[in-house]
Amino acid sequence: MSDVELTVPDLGNFTDVAVIEVHIGPGQQVAQGDALLTLETDKATMDVPAALSGRIGHVRVAVGDKVSSGSVIATLAAVPSGVGTAGQEAPASSPAPGSQLAANKPAAAAPPDIRPGGSAADREVDLLVLGGGPGGYTAAFRAADLGRKVVLVERGASLGGVCLNVGCIPSKALLHAARVVEEATGMAAHGIEFTAPRIDLPRLADWKNNVVRKLTHGLAMLAKQRKVEVLTGSGRFVAPDILAVAQSGTLERLRFRHCIIAAGSEPSRMPGLPDDPRIMDSTAALELTAIPARLLVVGGGIIGLEMACVYDGLGAKVTVVELTDQLMPGCDPDLVRPLEKRLKARYAGIHLKTRLQGVAAGPEDLRVTLADANGERTMAFDRVLIAVGRRPLARALALDAAGVAVDERGFIPVDRQMRTNVSGIFAIGDIVGQPMLAHKATHEGKVAAEVACGERSSFDARVIPSVAYTDPEIAWVGLTETAAREQGLAVEKSLFPWAASGRALASGRDDGFTKLIVDPTTRRVLGGGIVGINAGELIGEIALAIEMGADAADIGLTIHPHPTLSETIAMAAEAAEGTLTDLYQPKRRS
Numbered sequence: 001m002s003d004v005e006l007t008v009p010d011l012g013n014f015t016d017v018a019v020i021e022v023h024i025g026p027g028q029q030v031a032q033g034d035a036l037l038t039l040e041t042d043k044a045t046m047d048v049p050a051a052l053s054g055r056i057g058h059v060r061v062a063v064g065d066k067v068s069s070g071s072v073i074a075t076l077a078a079v080p081s082g083v084g085t086a087g088q089e090a091p092a093s094s095p096a097p098g099s100q101l102a103a104n105k106p107a108a109a110a111p112p113d114i115r116p117g118g119s120a121a122d123r124e125v126d127l128l129v130l131g132g133g134p135g136g137y138t139a140a141f142r143a144a145d146l147g148r149k150v151v152l153v154e155r156g157a158s159l160g161g162v163c164l165n166v167g168c169i170p171s172k173a174l175l176h177a178a179r180v181v182e183e184a185t186g187m188a189a190h191g192i193e194f195t196a197p198r199i200d201l202p203r204l205a206d207w208k209n210n211v212v213r214k215l216t217h218g219l220a221m222l223a224k225q226r227k228v229e230v231l232t233g234s235g236r237f238v239a240p241d242i243l244a245v246a247q248s249g250t251l252e253r254l255r256f257r258h259c260i261i262a263a264g265s266e267p268s269r270m271p272g273l274p275d276d277p278r279i280m281d282s283t284a285a286l287e288l289t290a291i292p293a294r295l296l297v298v299g300g301g302i303i304g305l306e307m308a309c310v311y312d313g314l315g316a317k318v319t320v321v322e323l324t325d326q327l328m329p330g331c332d333p334d335l336v337r338p339l340e341k342r343l344k345a346r347y348a349g350i351h352l353k354t355r356l357q358g359v360a361a362g363p364e365d366l367r368v369t370l371a372d373a374n375g376e377r378t379m380a381f382d383r384v385l386i387a388v389g390r391r392p393l394a395r396a397l398a399l400d401a402a403g404v405a406v407d408e409r410g411f412i413p414v415d416r417q418m419r420t421n422v423s424g425i426f427a428i429g430d431i432v433g434q435p436m437l438a439h440k441a442t443h444e445g446k447v448a449a450e451v452a453c454g455e456r457s458s459f460d461a462r463v464i465p466s467v468a469y470t471d472p473e474i475a476w477v478g479l480t481e482t483a484a485r486e487q488g489l490a491v492e493k494s495l496f497p498w499a500a501s502g503r504a505l506a507s508g509r510d511d512g513f514t515k516l517i518v519d520p521t522t523r524r525v526l527g528g529g530i531v532g533i534n535a536g537e538l539i540g541e542i543a544l545a546i547e548m549g550a551d552a553a554d555i556g557l558t559i560h561p562h563p564t565l566s567e568t569i570a571m572a573a574e575a576a577e578g579t580l581t582d583l584y585q586p587k588r589r590s
């Protein structure tokens with residue numbers, strides 16, 4: 001049998017479509033219908049299925065290539081119909097991929113005999129975890145600790161997911177660097193002057209990468225110690241109990257007893273922007289290849305503002321545009337105010353209720369058109385960071401082959417035990433919905449693993465704290481004032497300003513406050529927020545208080561060490577109880 005070429009089918013009006021995943025390698029056996037590539041346009045993604053079964057010869061495309069109808073994907077030593085890898089009959093016709101673009105559904109229909117009840121698995125797996133981020137590795141490790149034989153499938157080169165590789169950890173390393181610069185500069189006002197820092201960008205990036213490497217290597221060790229088998233490859237469902245994993249050159253079908261989906265999320269894209277390396281998402285921004293003189297950050301949420309703080313600290317002149325009427329949407333406005341004040345004094349501009357209309361890439365700069373109630377204006381920047389949210393990474397998993405439901409935004413609905421609608425399949429982390437936070441993912445990972453192992457666990461945490469590691473930091477947990485107002489709940493707010501905190505003053509940063517939201521009848525703590533340096537380190541106490549059903553007096557009567565910022569929580573509690581002596585306030589309660 002001679003080689004044939006596998007080509008991209010008719011893509012309708014689409015040309016030069018980006019290849020975002022390649023699922024095949026030389027020598028790999030593919031069955032008709034197996035996904036060869038995943039393509040992505042501004043509007044949707046689609047998989048390109050194999051039109052024939054056979055063994056792949058040369059692969060002609062790579063991730064990042066652009067393809068159009070008829071582009072050659074690979075050569076194939078074709079196998080006659082009926083004697084494919086799984087011995088399946090070829091379907092009469094392949095699905096028309098063009099039609100999948102609008103529906104945003106995977107096109108790779110599973111061959112008939114690997115549907116439920118088929119016997120086409122290469123091996124049996126006890127518990128399979130798909131995705132090695134904080135949700136996935138936690139679930140894998142917990143299940144292994146409970147005695148299960150676990151296979152963890154991760155397409156990236158290292159474990160840790162977005163959080164360790166391109167999220168929480170690298171961003172915090174760079175935020176630390178920016179803060180050191182800021183603190184050193186800030187001491188000029190108090191009698192210690194440093195010369196301007198010389199920033200060696202490659203060395204700074206190396207240090208950040210080393211921090212990441214230490215943690216990801218640590219995870220690899222932990223997996224080994226627990227005998228968790230890590231498969232490096234891209235997984236997709238081909239049946240409700242079978243996941244096909246494309247590794248370099250092979251495709252292995254794993255039949256699982258239980259599966260935990262932890263495939264996470266990716267940055268949301270804005271349609272219509274030019275393909276230009278100066279337009280970055282958070283992953284590109286964290287690579288730190290250059291400090292632009294003028295940076296536009298599109299999106300005033302946590303990720304956008306953290307990256308703005310990094311680049312501001314390292315010398316860029318930053319402008320922020322945000323579509324809504326406040327920075328950090330979702331957070332109480334009073335908590336945002338000290339941050340906004342500081343940013344306004346430092347940044348080139350903060351534009352609320354403003355929309356990015358378009359970007360024109362010129363040789364010298366990026367011409368950005370912004371629109372607000374007063375009309376449109378064009379401004380020039382050297383780089384633009386798009387930080388407008390994240391979307392679940394469900395589409396490349398062929399969830400429909402397993403029958404796993406997704407909602408209209410692409411998230412996988414789960415119950416409190418992290419079960420999907422399909423028996424034996426769980427889902428956790430960013431892929432199941434907001435808040436997209438690492439600590440939510442790890443908590444859910446433990447619940448899913450324990451339930452899969454027969455334990456009576458469920459997600460019953462009362463609250464999930466949020467932290468923006470900006471300067472100053474903002475942290476909040478539980479009921480916000482805004483939510484209380486929206487829900488018509490009567491609450492009491494008590495507040496302790498850091499201008500009265502010895503530790504804050506001695507740190508040169510009294511631009512913060514701590515507040516508690518208290519039930520006026522039961523005196524229970526329902527929520528809390530902190531703005532100021534290290535707010536993220538402090539918020540855990542309020543989260544614990546809420547989980548424990550503590551009332552304000554419990555916090556106020558707990559002796560906090562002096563002088564610390566943690567005292568401000570006790571003082572906010574004392575303020576609620578009317579026992580505060582560090583400020584003069586009219587007595588509220590006896």
Ligand code: FAD
Binds near residue numbers: 133233282437439469
């Ligand atoms: P992920 O971390 O996204 O992991 C999913 C994994 O699945 C990935 O490794 C991916 O490669 C793999 N995968 C996907 N599809 C497949 C497939 N088909 N086959 C095999 N493997 C697959 N959160 C915080 O709590 N605190 C922070 O300070 C914070 N900072 C952040 C800063 C930035 C810049 C960003 C982008 C995010 C930040 N987050 C933060 C969010 C946090 O990173 C995520 O909430 C968290 O990583 C979600 O964990 P997860 O396990 O659900 O998914």
